[in-house]
Amino acid sequence: MLVxxxxxxxxxxxxHDIKVTVLSAGRDHVRIGIEAPRQVEVHREEVYLEIQxxxxxxxxxxxxxxxxxxxxxxxxxxxxxxxxxxxxDPQPGPxxxxDPQPxxxxxxxxxQGNATG
Numbered sequence: 001m002l003v004x005x006x007x008x009x010x011x012x013x014x015x016h017d018i019k020v021t022v023l024s025a026g027r028d029h030v031r032i033g034i035e036a037p038r039q040v041e042v043h044r045e046e047v048y049l050e051i052q053x054x055x056x057x058x059x060x061x062x063x064x065x066x067x068x069x070x071x072x073x074x075x076x077x078x079x080x081x082x083x084x085x086x087x088x089d090p091q092p093g094p095x096x097x098x099d100p101q102p103x104x105x106x107x108x109x110x111x112q113g114n115a116t117g
Contacts, residue, residue: 011021023031034042
């Protein structure tokens, strides 16, 4: 941890674009101002920790929710998937039927001739 002594009105730079200024100093507290680009999130530590905890809680799929997904998949006639997420492989299932492969004696011209005549 870097420890600096600053007086009211003094600033420190964090990187090239974040400026921290001491606005006032009292007996048991210090007021600081932070200038940062809009895309940089700035939070008090206790608020940051609450945000992190809420994000972790939201990311956990409960067993009840997973059972609900299985029931929904069953009602749609699909097998429930254990690997839910963007990296999961798609499940095999009904899809567009492929053209049959040519058999002996068939070729593209022969099929085309059958379709027109």
